[in-house]
Each structure stands twice: as C-alpha cells, then as structure tokens.
Amino acid sequence: MKEEIIIAGFGGQGVLSMGKILAYSAIMQDLEVTWMPSYGPEMRGGTANVCVIVSDRKISSPIITRYDTAVILNQQSLDKFEQNVKPGGLLVYDPSGITRVPERKDITVCSIDAIEVAAELGNSKVYNMAVLGAYLKMRPFLNMENVVKGLEKSIPARYADMIQKNREAIEKGMEKVKIISESAL
C-alpha cells in the first residue's frame, strides 16, 4: 500500500501536528513514512501545508504534486489542491472554512465539522484530531492501538493528560464524518 496525502489549512489549525501524529502512528505500525512541510516565509494566519507519504515499501521522492487524499481546512487550500487529487481519490474538508464546496465528481468528497467536535469535547486544541479521525474512518489502514501509540510518541510528557482527549476527538471524528459524494469512477 502507498498513500500520498496533503493536509492544508491555516497556520495554527494543527496541520503540521496532525501530519506528525499520522506519520508517527504509521511508524508504530511498521510502515515507512515521510513528512514534508511547506516551509516558505509562512506566518501565523497564513496558509500551511504538509505532505505525508505512508507506504509499506521504501519511499523514494518525498516531493509529490498529485495526492491520493487531500485534507482541506480552508478555501485557499481547496482552490489550490482540489485539482491535484488523483482520480478516484479522497477529499476531506471542514465546511466551516469553506465558501465553495468541492466540485470534482471523480473523487470521493467527505466533510467533517471538526469545530463542533472540538466544542463538544470542550477543547479547541483537539480540532485537528477530529479531522484525523474523519480521514482514518475513510482510509482505515491504521489500528487504533497504533494511533494511540503515535499520540503518546508525539505529545510531550507534560501534556500526557491530553492523550485521552485526543483519542476521543479521533473517535468522534470517525463518527461524525459525512460522505457528501462518492467518486463516480
């Protein structure tokens, strides 16, 4: 298996750390990973994105321009990356950041109201984990056990109490993800 993913949104939405937790969880499942951020002159409030590749074989190029999955958290990122999802691929978006819905008919489109999940759990910091949960529901290649290990590895020891909260957010995200349209392919 090989899954090439882009996660894109505003700086501060937890785009990079969502990618990191996904990558660490995949390592816990003995998969190969690369995590490559955009590191231009970005700033808080600007756009941020990260490409994560997960594979059961050695990964050559970490640079990709076509994606199996795009996780989209703002309009700019939708405009930029929707066209680069491979036919038959997946697009997961958060409707609260979007003014125009995705138009592609040859990919599967899902939405996750991650702000609502974070509000229900009473912690805005778990927003990105709700999104991760939605993604993992649609692409279930990781065991929850390894995702929890990935969380444990990624979260500094002084925030250990956040592991359970993050896990709940992932599980809620899995429940709340909505399929908007299936790929016509």
Add this chain to the structure above:
Amino acid sequence: MAEKILLKGNEAIAISAIRNGVDGFFGYPITPQSEVMETLMKEKPWETTGMVVLQAESEVASINMVYGGACCGKKVMTSSSSPGISLMSEGISYIAGAELPCVVVDVMRGGPGLGTIQPSQSDYSQSVKGGGHGDYHCIVIAPASAQDMYDFVDWGFELAFKYRNPVIILADGIIGQLMEKVEIHPVKPRRTDAEILAVAPWATTGKPAGRERNIITSLSLEANTQEAFNRKLLAKYDAIRENEVKFSEYLTEDAEYIFVAFGCSSRICEAATDMLREEGIRAGVLRPITLYPFPEKEIARLASKVKSMMSIELNLGQMVEDVRLAVNGRCPVGFYGRQGGNVYTPEEIADAFRKFNNLK
C-alpha cells in the same frame, strides 16, 4: 532492537551529535537549519553527557570556536546554511591548513547572496572545490534522508579524525526539514582524556615531560617547508580518493540511461526512473554519497556501457562538470536543474530526460 523515532533531518543531526559523544557544538541560527541548535538547546546535553552547546555571536566566531576545540583533540562541530558557510570559509581553510578534524553541516538554501530560504544544492562547487583560499579539500558527504543525517555525524567524525581533515555534511533544505523514521543506535560516550591522547596524539592538551611541544598552525613562511606541506596534503587527498569513495546505485545493472544525482535529488530521480521503467525505458540512478572524493571510476565504468548520462541538480549545473570529467567523452552528458528554491517533480525530470534523449 534499535529504537525507531520520527525526526526531522535537522533534529537527527542534533540527536546524533549527543548520542555519538560529540564534545562541542558552536553555531549561529539560520533557516533552514535552525532546528539543529534548537534541538540541542532543548535536549540540554551539558546536563547529561557534558557536551558544550553554544550560540556564538556570528558564524565567524562559531567556526573559530570549532578551530579551538579541534586543536584540543575534541569532537567539535557547527552547522549553518549557505550564506553562513560563506562566512565560515576562512575558518574552514585555516582548519584544513592546520590539519584538524571537525564536522561542518551545510543545509543548503538558494543563493547567491542572501538568496532564499528554500532548498537548493548550489553550494556543491563551494564545498567540493574549496570555498576558502588555498590548495585544500574538505571531505564532503551528502545525506539523502533523515537516517543519513543521523548516521553521517558519526561517520563524519570517523573520517575527520582518520585524516585530520574537516568534513562537510552537505544537506539541503528538503533533507533538513523532512521528517522520517530514524533508527537510533546505542549511545557512544564522549572520549576520556586518555582516549583523546590515544586518538589525537597531535592535540594541544598540555605538554608533559618527555615529549616535544605539539604545535598547531597553518602558517609557514619558508617556501620549501610550505611546499613540502602542500605535497603532504596531496598525499592525504590521494589516500582519501583511493579509500573513501562511497556511492549507491538504483537499477543501474541493466540500465541504458543513468541519472547522476546527490541528496534529495537522487530520491526524486529514483521516482522518475520508476516512471520511465513503466514505459519500458531502462533508466537507473547513480547517487554519489561522497562528493569529495567523487565516484569517478564508477561513473567512467557506467559511461562505457550506457547511451547517455544526465546530472540532475538543484542549481545551474555544478556537479555536471565533475560528471563530464569522469565520463571523459565516453557518452553524452546532459543536465537538468531547478533554482531559486523550486524543486523538480519526478514527472518533470522524466520529461527533461525524454527531451535530452530525443525519446517520444
């Protein structure tokens, strides 16, 4: 079993320095390598191994702190990115002239001048051909993964002490920022004073009774003495060229076409090779792991049996000069590059390849 952790290339340099018994790191921040010192400061190795980590007032100061530490036989290093390495070049020349071991990490960004913070490979010539003044060479090793960043610190010091010569780890913004799985090995403790004396009997560790003073200098005003020293350096560089060449090959066995690429470019060329192979075109990749010494014999060997070679670099064409020298007319040599922090995709390389070889 070795532990596997997720690290950025830059973080891997820092963690490896601590775990491989490095005595001192002296640096000055610059994108895209700032995580090296940030990680060292976060890990506080002075509380565990006793390693010194110091943010100097400038790159010039940090390379001269490395010079001082190296005189004492210590394992000392610095890291910077392109403009910072230019500032260090005088110091690197002095360290080469004083025949001292050290490791310098260059996480390249686009130039010339202040350029851009995005990835580039445009310090190839600077690192491999000189950078500073005088007849000298650094040993230059080029990592292509976070694991390489981890492993090359230890390998770099091994080479540096074996030859009493500065070693440059020539990385780029992609390898510095890329996070991957890294296998970490058991901790190597810092050398004791007795171990330093054994491995570096030339070091200025204080003169005991019964031996002459150790003198470390790069100054020699008498022409014949200086020439004899230059010849001694040449013999050392010859030995390095003979013994330390390292490269890796991807599908070169039956290849009719070869990409030559180092660092992140070699991985992008592997993906381009896979694409071309699907079309039935037998391509392969030769990745020089040591840039100095350059794998000229292997390139010459391959050049005799392939239709063409292409050097793929994130610059205007620097390594391609060495490829042409090694090929020496045996086959056509092409070049494709991107600059300014732009990075080619595998598709783009495959297109440039077809164009150069008049295929389709």
